[in-house]
Amino acid sequence: MKVRRLYPMLALLIAATSLRAQDYVLHAYIDERLVAAPDDTSWTNGGFGKTRYGGNQTQLHFGGAALYGAAQITPDLLAMGQVQYQTGDRGRVSLLEGWIRYRPVSTTPWRWSLRAGALFPPVSMENDGVGWTSPWTLSSSAINTWTGEELRAVGGELELEHRGEVSNWDFRASLFRRDDPAGTVLAIRGWSIGDLVSGIGTRLREPDAEVSEEDETPPNYYDPFRSIGASHWGDYVAVSWHAPGETSVSVMHYDNHADPGASAPYAGGDEQYAWRTRFWSAGARTDTGAITWIAQALDGYTTIEPIEDAYQRTHYRSAFLLAGWNRGAWRPALRIEHFSTLTPSSDIDWSQSEHGNAVTGALNWRPRSYLRLTAEVLRIDSTSTLRAEYGLPARIIDTQLQLNVRLLY
Amino acid sequence: MATVVNDVVGSSRGLSMNHWRSRVLCLCAWGAAMAAHAGSLTVKMVDSQGHPISDGVATIDRAYQPSAPSTHYVDQKNETFIPYVEVVHPGDSVVFRNSDSTRHHVYTFSPLGAFQFILSPGESSPPVALNRAGVIAVGCNIHDHMIAYLVVATDFAEVTTQNGQAHFDDLSPGHYTVTVWHPQLWPGRPPIRAAVDVPAEGATQELAFTLKLMPDPRHFVDREHLDY
Numbered sequence: 001m002k003v004r005r006l007y008p009m010l011a012l013l014i015a016a017t018s019l020r021a022q023d024y025v026l027h028a029y030i031d032e033r034l035v036a037a038p039d040d041t042s043w044t045n046g047g048f049g050k051t052r053y054g055g056n057q058t059q060l061h062f063g064g065a066a067l068y069g070a071a072q073i074t075p076d077l078l079a080m081g082q083v084q085y086q087t088g089d090r091g092r093v094s095l096l097e098g099w100i101r102y103r104p105v106s107t108t109p110w111r112w113s114l115r116a117g118a119l120f121p122p123v124s125m126e127n128d129g130v131g132w133t134s135p136w137t138l139s140s141s142a143i144n145t146w147t148g149e150e151l152r153a154v155g156g157e158l159e160l161e162h163r164g165e166v167s168n169w170d171f172r173a174s175l176f177r178r179d180d181p182a183g184t185v186l187a188i189r190g191w192s193i194g195d196l197v198s199g200i201g202t203r204l205r206e207p208d209a210e211v212s213e214e215d216e217t218p219p220n221y222y223d224p225f226r227s228i229g230a231s232h233w234g235d236y237v238a239v240s241w242h243a244p245g246e247t248s249v250s251v252m253h254y255d256n257h258a259d260p261g262a263s264a265p266y267a268g269g270d271e272q273y274a275w276r277t278r279f280w281s282a283g284a285r286t287d288t289g290a291i292t293w294i295a296q297a298l299d300g301y302t303t304i305e306p307i308e309d310a311y312q313r314t315h316y317r318s319a320f321l322l323a324g325w326n327r328g329a330w331r332p333a334l335r336i337e338h339f340s341t342l343t344p345s346s347d348i349d350w351s352q353s354e355h356g357n358a359v360t361g362a363l364n365w366r367p368r369s370y371l372r373l374t375a376e377v378l379r380i381d382s383t384s385t386l387r388a389e390y391g392l393p394a395r396i397i398d399t400q401l402q403l404n405v406r407l408l409y
Numbered sequence: 410m411a412t413v414v415n416d417v418v419g420s421s422r423g424l425s426m427n428h429w430r431s432r433v434l435c436l437c438a439w440g441a442a443m444a445a446h447a448g449s450l451t452v453k454m455v456d457s458q459g460h461p462i463s464d465g466v467a468t469i470d471r472a473y474q475p476s477a478p479s480t481h482y483v484d485q486k487n488e489t490f491i492p493y494v495e496v497v498h499p500g501d502s503v504v505f506r507n508s509d510s511t512r513h514h515v516y517t518f519s520p521l522g523a524f525q526f527i528l529s530p531g532e533s534s535p536p537v538a539l540n541r542a543g544v545i546a547v548g549c550n551i552h553d554h555m556i557a558y559l560v561v562a563t564d565f566a567e568v569t570t571q572n573g574q575a576h577f578d579d580l581s582p583g584h585y586t587v588t589v590w591h592p593q594l595w596p597g598r599p600p601i602r603a604a605v606d607v608p609a610e611g612a613t614q615e616l617a618f619t620l621k622l623m624p625d626p627r628h629f630v631d632r633e634h635l636d637y
């Protein structure tokens with residue numbers, strides 16, 4: 001399986017090297033940080049802590065590295081791939097996204113293009129840096145943390161743009177596979193806020209307490225990007241409006257069309273369920289003077305049916321507002337957000353809920369184009385029935401401090 | 410009285426083009442006392458902080474009578490069209506030249522005349538004749554952040570340089586209406602115009618415009634804002 005995944009990347013590399021050097025671009029980043037972590041065990045270590053780092057320690061961490069490559073094979077054909085490297089137990093090298101885009105020139109206001117490969121559904125308005133990082137904060141919003149963890153469309157996307165006299169419209173429709181576990185992490189763990197993005201080849205860790213509850217031995221991991229059950233296509237549709245002066249508004253709907261009754265064996269545990277996941281997502285950005293404003297909201301459901309006619313449905317929603325101040329080399333940013341999940345059930349063991357608020361303040365300083373230093377404080381105040389079920393305090397306030405050095409190529 | 414182009418015609422992605430109707434924040438004309446060439450006019454454009462605005466087009470209401478059509482060159486360097494704004498007159502032609510080491514796919518979907526050329530490194534397009542007045546937005550289908558404007562003017566028109574000034578020389582004395590345009594003016598606003606008297610005797614008239622511009626649409630690719 002792993003070797004098979006390498007083939008598209010190899011093909012991409014060969015295609016890239018056979019071109020003239022001028023027709024491809026490479027970018028990369030590498031990241032090191034000093035982190036003062038809150039008490040709670042991070043979700044990355046099987047806990048219910050909502051931050052990337054936990055365990056009440058102050059120490060240096062390797063934050064990650066990624067390589068971005070794009071090759072213009074012909075004037076109409078662009079190949080693009082991003083590979084990341086992460087330490088830890090999640091799979092070291094993985095493919096964040098990789099696709100080929102066919103976009104013929106159009107001498108009318110309409111232009112269409114087709115992308116095929118592994119794509120990020122167009123949810124995020126934050127993550128446009130190398131390795132799907134954000135220029136504003138180290139930690140992505142709860143919405144985009146989840147997008148990075150569990151959402152990837154392996155398939156095709158048709159895009160139709162209308163370039164108007166005043167504003168532009170952009171319509172996208174995608175058919176994809178291999179996103180049937182999407183939603184798992186929101187149901188079994190809840191929201192989190194961090195910058196650990198899953199690539200194809202990554203495994204996500206289940207909360208240890210939940211694994212033990214099933215009489216299995218933690219840690220357990222699952223592949224977030226696989227097909228489960230009968231062959232089917234998921235879809236998303238998105239529409240964006242781009243107004244003069246960096247203003248845009250987007251709305252999208254996603255449905256993985258997974259069969260909630262389907263499950264498959266997996267390496268970590270007993271059965272991995274397909275989660276029928278649907279959501280609406282909306283986003284907007286605009287500039288007022290030197291301030292960039294970004295707002296996003298997401299609302300959806302994920303459902304499994306482990307026993308016939310016994311549904312477990314988790315409703316999740318989140319929204320944030322981010323303000324970034326573009327002061328040349330200095331770029332302060334502030335984000336506030338809210339998140340919640342609700343899994344109603346007549347069976348008390350299945351009924352769960354969480355809600356919380358978070359504030360992220362970041363100060364970015366980019367004295368050179370290849371160097372960025374960031375200080376970030378993230379404070380998450382959350383209340384979760386899941387934690388209470390396992391003897392932890394239901395309400396926890398996590399505060400995480402990070403001092404980060406990032407080299408950019 | 411023929412003004413330049415009232416009609417906007419093409420756009421590249423990310424750009425909005427209906428910039429002719431725009432707002433004047435402050436408009437002031439003053440006669441300059443200093444003696445200079447007889448019958449000349451300097452149009453200045455600044456932003457609200459007083460910084461000079463380049464690539465603005467000043468048009469005066471006098472029809473341009475060409476001696477012979479000319480050929481204009483729009484270069485491509487570092488994934489940027491140079492110049493950003495070029496004034497031409499009906500009958501002129503334009504040649505696109507690729508001075509980069511990467512390919513470009515120059516195109517427009519302007520109703521004034523669509524064209525497209527794939528240009529290899531070092532290559533130049535055949536001349537494109539521009540016969541109809543208006544603004545033509547030109548893009549690159551490979552690099553969406555590349556954008557240029559051809560302003561096809563029937564009247565005398567000049568582009569402001571880095572110092573924010575456009576000069577008109579050898580003007581006959583009289584009353585002139587000056588119209589100002591810039592690709593980053595907010596669309597949907599009234600045209601920006603001012604009247605000025607150019608005196609008979611040696612004085613340079615100056616006319617200053619303060620413009621409110623949208624951000625530069627030519628997104629220069631950065632590692633923190635990848636353009637794909």
Ligand SMILES: [Cu+2]
Binds near residue numbers: 488512551
């Ligand atoms: Cu180009």
